[in-house]
Amino acid sequence: MQQLNSRQCEALKLAIQQGLPLRPQPYLSLAQQLGLSEQAVIDTLQQWQTSGLIKRFGMVVNHHNIGYRANAMVVWDVPEDQVEQVAGQFSANDAVTLCYQRPRMLPHWPYNLFCMIHGRQRDTVLQQIDALVQRHDLQHLPHDVLFSTKQFKQCGGRYADTRIDARYG
């Protein structure tokens, strides 16, 4: 297969992170735009999925706009030696969509484990959090629930350097 050089990889990343064209032959459209072959674009995207650079490839749903208005970021203060176990319990739960460890920022921020729970209503999300606490005996862990009240932006990341595009445009 045709291996892309790093400049071509960056250009493809930049082009596709805005979304796949909604045209019958989207990979061909991208290829023509970038001066590549259609097969090279398809092979590279396949390779990126295999390597895990692309986590998933498909429709990116805006939960808020399909009625999932209750979006809770639940943050926990978990002793280091329990992080793995607690994170495992969260991850196994259907209600949890993401689970990350982050640094504490004392004294302002004591929480080191984050998980996201999306739901249609605030009440059901709070019940799900309660159920999580009960099921896994997490009553001893300080935690806080940060519901979102407004979505100012949701779009894909911009990892490729736009200046590269401008330079080689």
Add this chain to the structure above:
Amino acid sequence: MNTLARQLIDRYQKGLPLSPRPYQTMADALGVSEQDVLDTLEELQQQRVITRVGPVFDHAKAGASCLVAMSVPAEELDAVAAQVNTFAGVNHNYAREHHFNLWFVVTARDQNDLQHSIAAIEQAAGYSVMPLPMERSFHIDLGFKIDWEPQPCNN
């Protein structure tokens, strides 16, 4: 939302075909026409039900990213959020109920650019940032199973 829209969302939050005519492949799987799929995707995009059809990159492998929190007086929140949004690398930005009431994710090509962006955002916004980089990911987002609400009855 019509049945095709729901079927597409249920089935194609991941695994979009890498065939030369992916929308035709999807249409074949669902027993509709390629044009039906394209029209529906276009409509979902216009309604902002989907933000795009495309890849979700692994933050750590694709470049650098960081969750950032900010504490902003309530009456300035909209203006500061808009200011933050002017930076192209900002890809999620939410108001949340907390002393830290603005939460956004900054993405960049590498750590160096990321730090520059965060500093520039802090300066433009006029409030201190609290960066909370991901140290470890325990759960990978593989799409989201939508619990469709029952269709309203006609009678």
